[in-house]
Amino acid sequence: MNDRVLQKPLIQATNLFHSFSEGEETVHALRGISLEAHAGEVTAVVGPSGCGKSTLLYLLGLLDRPDHGEIHLEGESVAQASDQRRTFLRNQKLGFVFQFHFLIKELTVCENVALPLRKAGVPLKTATKRATEVLCKLGLEDKCKRFANKLSGGEQQRVAIARALVHSPALLVADEPTGNLDSTNSEKVFELLLKFALGEKIAVILVTHNPELAQKCNRILRMKDGQMIKN
Amino acid sequence: MKSLNLELAWRFVLGRKRAMTMSLLGIVLGISFFVITQAQTSGFEAFFIRTILGTNGAIRISDRFQDMHGTVRSSSKDGRTKFLFNSREGARYTEGIENPVLLRNALDHFPQISGISEILQGNAVLSGTSRSQTVEVHGIDPSEHMMVSDLENQIVQGQLNTFDLQPKSVLLGNRIAQRLLLQVGERITLQGGTGNIQLRIAGIFETGVSQIDKSRVYIHLPIARAFLGKRFSGSIFQLSMFNPKKAPEISAQIQETTSHRVISWQEREQVWLDVFKALRISSAITVSSILLLSGLGIFNVFAIMVIEKTRDIAILRSMGFKPSDASAVFLWQGGIVLTVGIILGTIVGILATYTISKIPLRIRGIFSTDSFMVNWDIAHYAWAILISIVFVSIASLIPARRAAKIEPAKIIRETL
Ligand SMILES: Nc1ncnc2c1ncn2[C@@H]1O[C@H](COP(=O)(O)OP(=O)(O)OP(=O)(O)O)[C@@H](O)[C@H]1O
Numbered sequence A: 001m002n003d004r005v006l007q008k009p010l011i012q013a014t015n016l017f018h019s020f021s022e023g024e025e026t027v028h029a030l031r032g033i034s035l036e037a038h039a040g041e042v043t044a045v046v047g048p049s050g051c052g053k054s055t056l057l058y059l060l061g062l063l064d065r066p067d068h069g070e071i072h073l074e075g076e077s078v079a080q081a082s083d084q085r086r087t088f089l090r091n092q093k094l095g096f097v098f099q100f101h102f103l104i105k106e107l108t109v110c111e112n113v114a115l116p117l118r119k120a121g122v123p124l125k126t127a128t129k130r131a132t133e134v135l136c137k138l139g140l141e142d143k144c145k146r147f148a149n150k151l152s153g154g155e156q157q158r159v160a161i162a163r164a165l166v167h168s169p170a171l172l173v174a175d176e177p178t179g180n181l182d183s184t185n186s187e188k189v190f191e192l193l194l195k196f197a198l199g200e201k202i203a204v205i206l207v208t209h210n211p212e213l214a215q216k217c218n219r220i221l222r223m224k225d226g227q228m229i230k231n
Numbered sequence B: 001m002k003s004l005n006l007e008l009a010w011r012f013v014l015g016r017k018r019a020m021t022m023s024l025l026g027i028v029l030g031i032s033f034f035v036i037t038q039a040q041t042s043g044f045e046a047f048f049i050r051t052i053l054g055t056n057g058a059i060r061i062s063d064r065f066q067d068m069h070g071t072v073r074s075s076s077k078d079g080r081t082k083f084l085f086n087s088r089e090g091a092r093y094t095e096g097i098e099n100p101v102l103l104r105n106a107l108d109h110f111p112q113i114s115g116i117s118e119i120l121q122g123n124a125v126l127s128g129t130s131r132s133q134t135v136e137v138h139g140i141d142p143s144e145h146m147m148v149s150d151l152e153n154q155i156v157q158g159q160l161n162t163f164d165l166q167p168k169s170v171l172l173g174n175r176i177a178q179r180l181l182l183q184v185g186e187r188i189t190l191q192g193g194t195g196n197i198q199l200r201i202a203g204i205f206e207t208g209v210s211q212i213d214k215s216r217v218y219i220h221l222p223i224a225r226a227f228l229g230k231r232f233s234g235s236i237f238q239l240s241m242f243n244p245k246k247a248p249e250i251s252a253q254i255q256e257t258t259s260h261r262v263i264s265w266q267e268r269e270q271v272w273l274d275v276f277k278a279l280r281i282s283s284a285i286t287v288s289s290i291l292l293l294s295g296l297g298i299f300n301v302f303a304i305m306v307i308e309k310t311r312d313i314a315i316l317r318s319m320g321f322k323p324s325d326a327s328a329v330f331l332w333q334g335g336i337v338l339t340v341g342i343i344l345g346t347i348v349g350i351l352a353t354y355t356i357s358k359i360p361l362r363i364r365g366i367f368s369t370d371s372f373m374v375n376w377d378i379a380h381y382a383w384a385i386l387i388s389i390v391f392v393s394i395a396s397l398i399p400a401r402r403a404a405k406i407e408p409a410k411i412i413r414e415t416l
């Protein structure tokens, strides 16, 4: 605990508000959320359905902008940064895993995983080598050359995790990464994710509905109605 | 960075082989059809122009009276034709060229002119062994006329040389020879205003212009002068040019400086030239519609594809692809289909044009040919390619712009 306080947080969100307007109605999905996360730390965000977990993750992942509040990523103010800057930061510092794998079916497993590196300008050979390494660590070495749509659900999700981690991001944002998997698979994939993230000193913020999985994380943040509940 | 977008585009194209093949086929058909139809219409047009230049020359100098009244002629007792009258504008007109020597001197000032042939025209009745018919007699100097026409190559029987060497010989249009059952070497009689002359057939020519082939005969100019009773005047000039395209300007200049009626081939054959032009343009428009349709097809394929690929674009955007990268992926796809289409379309166009030029087809009437005429012109290919580029660009631009507008957060939220 002392470590945490001394270390500068990797990401720090202060007083985030976010709302959706649906016709006449306005849904206040987030109402003053603050949190911080450190490198090499896995944070689980839990709470009832509709409490705003996904919304929070998209803000932290720079996919959406808060109505109010500030986000600092490695000390840099990013909530109102330019689209260009945020796009660049997503490529350099962020990794995403979602409930759905979002793999591109026209590409092989290895090509899918190498994409973030290729986008960052890493040469094909180096990117492929690194992608293969990551796939090996996730137990997919024999699936590299296969096309993404020719894999099982668990395998696809592991490929998606490989893609999110291939460029060693500072922060991994995962929204129900094992939501589509059965319990055995779910546990296996989750273990791999944690092991890898900790090994690479990556900060992880994930949403899960599975309390057992949440227990395995370094800490748990509970949400309700767009706000944090004190433990 | 660019090449990554191209790579993705390439994979997306390969992932949709059937739809892309159909789009490709549209472009290939459009380009090759465009090229083929243009090669034909302009091929026939070019051949027609060659025929008329080789038959009646680039420029003809005559007088207004003769042209207005066609074949009506009259000669006075002394052989000098003098039709003098006042036109509405008050100008005086003389039948034929007034002074051929003076006019030749005047024409020396036009370096664009490559040859001058003096022709004396008149009507006569040509009699063979059994039958006879009215013909249009052209008195020419054979060596001079060779310079302004393609007469040498139009001879289908006999020799131009024989005609050149024997003043009392005649060249017949092949339709006349066919009709009167005449052969080279046989004798014929011409009956005209001043009497009869007997001539030997030195050759038979075919211009392909049926009007000429069934009515024209060539005899030597001095013989014609005596026979038609026009000793000094009444002739016309047929001119050839180094660059026949310039004929209208030069005609106007000659008319101005010599006060003779001067007609360029463009003016003379305007009706036919307009027909060819209309044909060329209408076929270009018709065939462009194939390209338009294939453009619509591509638009359709891409529009559906952007919808299908929404998730892929969303995840690409989440990993740092810019909106412009998203549209680039689609523009590249258009570019790939277009490039392959242009290459194949051009190859198919060349092969088909070559094949068509070998198809037998007998045409007589405005020119003479035994196969399809084609014109090889890089401009046809340039136009076809340009039109396909425009259509395909528009067709891929709209879906590409839509791809750029995809908001990753919204799509990811909606995908469960
Ligand atoms: N696009 C939208 N338009 C309107 N309301 C939305 C939209 N997206 C989310 N919401 C609302 O915002 C609130 C928070 O949604 P969010 O997806 O963050 O919940 P969640 O905690 O992730 O729920 P779950 O556990 O079911 O995934 C919900 O009440 C939801 O109905």
Ligand SMILES: [Mg+2]
Residues within 6 Å of the ligand: A053, A054, A055, A175
């Ligand atoms: Mg959610």
